[in-house]
Structures are given as C-alpha cells and as structure tokens.
Amino acid sequence: MAHEHPHTHSHSHTHHHATGNMAIAFFVNLGFAMIELIGGLWTNSIAILSDAFHDFGDSLSLAVAWRLQKVSERKADARYSYGYKRFSLLGALFISAVLLVGSTVIIYECIGRLFAPQTPNAEGMLGLALFGILANGFAALRLHRGGSLSERAVMLHMMEDVLGWVAVLVVSLVMLFVEVPMLDPLLSIAISCWVLFNVYRNLKATFRVLLQHTPTNIDTEKLKRELLSLPEVASIHDLHLWSLDGEHNISTLHVVLTRPIPCEALTALKNEIRRICAENGTEHATIEFECADEACVYQHCSH
Numbered sequence: 518m519a520h521e522h523p524h525t526h527s528h529s530h531t532h533h534h535a536t537g538n539m540a541i542a543f544f545v546n547l548g549f550a551m552i553e554l555i556g557g558l559w560t561n562s563i564a565i566l567s568d569a570f571h572d573f574g575d576s577l578s579l580a581v582a583w584r585l586q587k588v589s590e591r592k593a594d595a596r597y598s599y600g601y602k603r604f605s606l607l608g609a610l611f612i613s614a615v616l617l618v619g620s621t622v623i624i625y626e627c628i629g630r631l632f633a634p635q636t637p638n639a640e641g642m643l644g645l646a647l648f649g650i651l652a653n654g655f656a657a658l659r660l661h662r663g664g665s666l667s668e669r670a671v672m673l674h675m676m677e678d679v680l681g682w683v684a685v686l687v688v689s690l691v692m693l694f695v696e697v698p699m700l701d702p703l704l705s706i707a708i709s710c711w712v713l714f715n716v717y718r719n720l721k722a723t724f725r726v727l728l729q730h731t732p733t734n735i736d737t738e739k740l741k742r743e744l745l746s747l748p749e750v751a752s753i754h755d756l757h758l759w760s761l762d763g764e765h766n767i768s769t770l771h772v773v774l775t776r777p778i779p780c781e782a783l784t785a786l787k788n789e790i791r792r793i794c795a796e797n798g799t800e801h802a803t804i805e806f807e808c809a810d811e812a813c814v815y816q817h818c819s820h
Contacts, residue, residue, distance in 0.1 A: 560641030582608035612670035627702035634698030642689035649682030
C-alpha cells in the first residue's frame with residue numbers, strides 16, 4: 518500500500534526574503550561600482566579603478582544569481598515535480614566560480630604590485646573606504662540572515678568587498694603618516710585567501726546537495742529509533758534522505774507494520790510518522806506501508 522505525501526509547505530516568505538536580499542546586493546554593488554569609477558579617477562588610484570571594473574563584472578554575476586533565485590520561487594509543475602528550488606544552487610555555483618576566479622586574479626595582481634608598489638591619494642582612499650564599508654556592510658548583514666546556499670555565496674562576495682575596503686581604510690590611515698605602499702597588496706592577498714577558503718566550504722556544501730548527500734542536520738539513527746518506537750511499526754527500510762536546496766529536506770521510507778490495521782488507524786500512524794520526520798528536519802515525507810509477510814521489490818533495500 519503506497520501512501521503519497523500530498524501536502525506541500527509554503528516557504529514563499531523565505532524565498533521572497535532571499536530574492537529581496539539578492540536585489541539589495543545587486544543594486545549596492547552596481548551603485549558602488551559607479552562611485553568607485555569616479556573615486557578611482559579622482560584619487561588616481563589604480564587599485565580602486567581596477568576594483569571598480571571588477572565590481573561591474575560582479576554586478577553581472579549578481580544579476581544572474583538574483584534571476585536564478587527568482588526562478589527558484591516557482592511552484593512545482595509537470596516539468597519539475599519537486600519545484601524549481603534547485604535553481605538557487607546554480608546561482609551559488611555561479612557566484613562561487615566568479616569569486617574563485619576573481620580572488621585568484623587579485624592575488625596574481627597583488628604579487629606584481631609587491632614588486633612595483635604605487636602611492637595613491639590617501640585622503641581620497643580614506644573617504645571611499647568608509648563609504649564602501651558602510652554600503653557593502655549593510656548588504657552583507659542582510660544576506661547573513663539568509664539561510665540559502667545562494668545567499669551564502671553572495672554574502673561571501675559582499676564580505677570580500679567589505680574586507681577589501683577595510684584593507685583600503687587601514688592602508689590609507691597608515692599612509693597618512695608613513696608611506697608603506699606594500700601594505701595594500703599584502704592585506705589584499707590575505708583577504709583573498711580568506712575568501713578562497715570560504716568559497717571552498719560553500720562549494721563543498723553545494724555539491725553535497727547536488728549529489729544528494731544526507732542532510733547534515735538530520736541524525737538518521739535517531740530518526741529510525743523514534744520511528745521504531747511506534748507500536749505499529751515492526752521495521753523501517755529503504756529510508757532515503759536528501760535536500761532540494763540545502764534548506765528543504767525530503768525523505769522516502771518503507772514501513773513494515775506489525776499487523777494489518779484499518780484505514781483510520783493507518784492515517785493516524787501516517788500523520789505520526791510525518792510529525793516525527795518533521796521534528797527531525799524532514800518537511801516532506803513519502804511513506805509506503807508493507808505487511809510483515811510482504812516481500813520488498815527493491816533488492817538493494819537494507820533493514
């Protein structure tokens with residue numbers, strides 16, 4: 518007897534929140550790129566000018582991630598029976614790839630500047646740095662509250678910008694009193710290494726979801742123990758757990774009954790199993806009931 522789980526959970530407020538955060542990140546990045554372009558010409562800072570063009574490219578990647586997050590809000594249809602949530606993972610992959618390439622290029626450029634340091638306008642850099650920290654910090658704070666892998670990837674992008682402007686602030690303050698142009702590329706290398714480490718962590722989490730790794734927030738053994746504690750349940754097998762996008766988890770399981778039970782009692786048992794699954798981090802459970810003497814058609818299932 519197969520009993521499908523027909524109901525779905527509404528998380529539209531979460532998705533709209535994520536999309537709103539993406540929009541803020543995009544407009545902050547694009548607006549600040551324009552300010553950087555003007556400021557770089559004013560301060561005669563090659564570093565700020567190159568960062569301005571870097572940010573214009575980043576704005577394009579943020580626009581793509583924003584669009585993919587928007588697509589992920591669509592409800593399930595005949596083409597995607599589980600919905601479009603995984604499209605947000607494509608945004609996470611895209612942003613992570615941009616950060617990976619961008620950080621590598623920055624490290625390469627900074628190594629060159631260690632041997633040919635330049636002295637920019639320290640006062641102008643100081644003003645731009647303060648504005649950059651405030652603008653990008655606001656966007657990063659909004660994204661930090663989100664839980665999706667796509668938001669996390671964009672948050673890393675904004676944090677890269679925040680830390681970059683912190684480095685500019687430190688360099689400009691130091692250079693108001695002492696001329697140490699080598700400090701700028703050294704701090705930039707350190708920040709880029711931090712970004713690369715976090716990009717690795719985010720990519721690892723994203724690929725785990727794509728490869729249907731068991732969600733890390735679910736204790737499989739604990740879930741089994743709680744299900745087996747139900748008096749009507751003789752055993753559990755063919756239990757599968759995975760995540761759509763790192764936030765919405767799904768499970769399928771076969772439940773062997775201790776004895777045949779009427780439909781009303783079966784419905785109550787099914788609801789109790791769903792409650793236990795939900796409490797253990799699985800919001801969508803598909804349950805199949807079997808009698809004790811019924812042979813499982815799946816040869817690979819384990820008891």
